[in-house]
Amino acid sequence: MQDAKNVTITDSEWMVMRAIWTMGHATSRELIDAMNELEGWSASTTKTLLHRLIQKQAVAQHGGSRPFTYKPVVGEKESMAAAADDLFDHMCAMRAGSTIAGVIQSRELSRADIANLQAILAEKAKTAPEEVQCNCLPGDQTC
Amino acid sequence: MQDAKNVTITDSEWMVMRAIWTMGHATSRELIDAMNELEGWSASTTKTLLHRLIQKQAVAQHGGSRPFTYKPVVGEKESMAAAADDLFDHMCAMRAGSTIAGVIQSRELSRADIANLQAILAEKAKTAPEEVQCNCLPGDQTC
DNA sequence: CTTATTAGTTTACAACTGTAGTCACAATAA
DNA sequence: TTATTGTGACTACAGTTGTAAACTAATAAG
Numbered sequence: 001m002q003d004a005k006n007v008t009i010t011d012s013e014w015m016v017m018r019a020i021w022t023m024g025h026a027t028s029r030e031l032i033d034a035m036n037e038l039e040g041w042s043a044s045t046t047k048t049l050l051h052r053l054i055q056k057q058a059v060a061q062h063g064g065s066r067p068f069t070y071k072p073v074v075g076e077k078e079s080m081a082a083a084a085d086d087l088f089d090h091m092c093a094m095r096a097g098s099t100i101a102g103v104i105q106s107r108e109l110s111r112a113d114i115a116n117l118q119a120i121l122a123e124k125a126k127t128a129p130e131e132v133q134c135n136c137l138p139g140d141q142t143c
Numbered sequence: 144m145q146d147a148k149n150v151t152i153t154d155s156e157w158m159v160m161r162a163i164w165t166m167g168h169a170t171s172r173e174l175i176d177a178m179n180e181l182e183g184w185s186a187s188t189t190k191t192l193l194h195r196l197i198q199k200q201a202v203a204q205h206g207g208s209r210p211f212t213y214k215p216v217v218g219e220k221e222s223m224a225a226a227a228d229d230l231f232d233h234m235c236a237m238r239a240g241s242t243i244a245g246v247i248q249s250r251e252l253s254r255a256d257i258a259n260l261q262a263i264l265a266e267k268a269k270t271a272p273e274e275v276q277c278n279c280l281p282g283d284q285t286c
Numbered sequence: 287c288t289t290a291t292t293a294g295t296t297t298a299c300a301a302c303t304g305t306a307g308t309c310a311c312a313a314t315a316a
Numbered sequence: 317t318t319a320t321t322g323t324g325a326c327t328a329c330a331g332t333t334g335t336a337a338a339c340t341a342a343t344a345a346g
Contacts, residue, residue, distance in 0.1 A: 012304060014233045018279040022235070022286035028323065037281055044306045047324070052303090066312055066323065076286065080234050081245040087230050088250060090157050091223050092165070097256025100246060102224040103239075104263055107231060111271045113240025114264050120247055121257050121264070128254045136161040138180055143165035143219065155334060171293065187336040190294070195333090209293065209342055289346080296339070302332080309326070316319075 007058050007074055009083075015039055016049045020059060021076040025069050092143050094134040150199050150217055152226070158182055159192045163202060164219040168212050235286050237277040 009017060019034045020026055026034075028050060035046040050070060053059040058079075062069045088096055109117070134143045152160060162177045163169055169177075171193060178189040193213065196202040201222075205212045231239055252260070277286045 010303060011233060018235055018286070022277060022279040022284050032323095034280055041304095042306055043323095044308090045304075048304085048306075051325075061324095068324080076235070076238060077241060080238055080242045083230060083234070084242050084246050085249060087226060088246060090154060091226070092161055092219070093251060095219060095223055096246075096250045097252050097259065098220060099223045099227050100243065100250070100252075101256075101259055101263055103227050103231060103243060104260065104267065106228060107239045107243070108236060108275050109240050109243075109267065109271060110275045111268065111273055113244075113275070114268045114271050116240065116244055117247065118261065118264055118268075120244055121261055124247065124252065125254065125257045125261075128252060128257050130254055132251050132253045132256070134165060136165040137177055141165050143161070153333060175293095184334095185336055186293095187338090188334075191334085191336075194295075204294095211293080287346100289344100291342100291344075293342075294340085296337105298337075299335090301334085304331085305329090307326105307328075310324090312321100312323080314319100314321080316317100 007056050007079075009053075009056070009058060009074075009079060012045075013049050013053055013056075013058070016046065016053060017058065017072065017074075017076070017079065020070060020072050025062070025071040027067050027069060029067070031070065092134055092136050094132050094143060097132070150201050150222075152196070152199070152201060152217075152222060155188075156192050156196055156199075156201070159189065159196060160201065160215065160217075160219070160222065163213060163215050168205070168214040170210050170212060172210070174213065235277055235279050237275050237286060240275070 015038065016031060016035065019031055019038070023030065023034075028047065031050060032043045032046045035041045035049075036043070050059065054061060054070075058072070058074045059070050060073050062071055088099075091099065104117075134141050136143050158181065159174060159178065162174055162181070166173065166177075171190065174193060175186045175189045178184045178192075179186070193202065197204060197213075201215070201217045202213050203216045205214055231242075234242065247260075277284050279286050
């Protein structure tokens with residue numbers, strides 16, 4: 001799988017990727033139908049997005065003959081991780097904790113997810129610093 | 144403070160907001176200098192961004208006379224929460240847990256942050272479902 | 287007061303996005 | 317083998333974003 005870090009997937013493109021990831025692989029017809037039902041998009045719109053994703057090498061065309069099959073080239077997990085990292089990279093490091101807290105509160109998580117997060121946190125607690133420094137401006141500040 | 148949900152702050156604009164949030168309030172000169180040092184931007188660029196933020200009502204101009212003071216209208220915490228929610232809204236609900244896990248692992252968190260997250264998780268565990276359903280396509284799927 | 291300097295407003299412009307129409311060609315049906 | 321249709325490629329076009337120059341109005345310096 002190609003490095004998801006190098007590909008920027010836009011909001012509309014995400015919708016298509018989600019469908020492809022979930023289906024595993026799909027024909028354009030299947031995608032067009034799914035996108036029409038999900039987002040009300042015209043066939044053209046889905047085609048364009050699919051095309052852009054191919055150019056970005058986030059998706060690849062398979063099967064030599066005409067009704068091609070489309071498959072993801074970038075993984076869902078990696079892409080999501082990259083998008084999340086990208087977001088947090090733009091925010092104040094000092095606020096990451098409370099932002100994560102907000103996300104956890106507003107999302108549905110399974111028992112397994114929670115157990116996993118608890119394990120990660122327990123481990124992380126061992127080496128956690130007392131304070132995280134604000135990194136918004138040159139020099140030390142507190143935001 | 145105005146509802147951060149309604150304002151879309153772009154990547155470049157975020158940089159300016161971070162500076163304003165950290166400084167609490169600032170003159171354009173201060174912002175221009177900070178942005179030049181941080182991002183290497185020309186004065187014009189910062190001015191434009193500041194302007195757009197004013198139009199979006201994310202920032203307000205204060206003080207009647209010429210060297211105006213600029214202050215945030217939207218809060219940092221709310222804006223970050225909105226941005227994070229926006230991101231997770233576009234992703235498969237089923238994958239939120241592992242994405243959060245990745246974020247936690249890659250970010251620096253203080254002891255207090257961790258304790259807070261642990262408390263939230265403990266509470267959330269009480270009512271957590273066994274499974275979270277994939278919401279990428281119509282009908283139940285697993286992605 | 288006149289001039290120089292700074293701060294604020296307008297305009298610019300290419301790249302990227304969201305959304306979609308049209309054209310061309312391969313596959314299929316007649 | 318020709319007409320039809322499904323599928324993929326190319327074109328379109330307005331709005332947003334990143335980046336910045338040019339212009340104008342206010343203030344400070346002389």
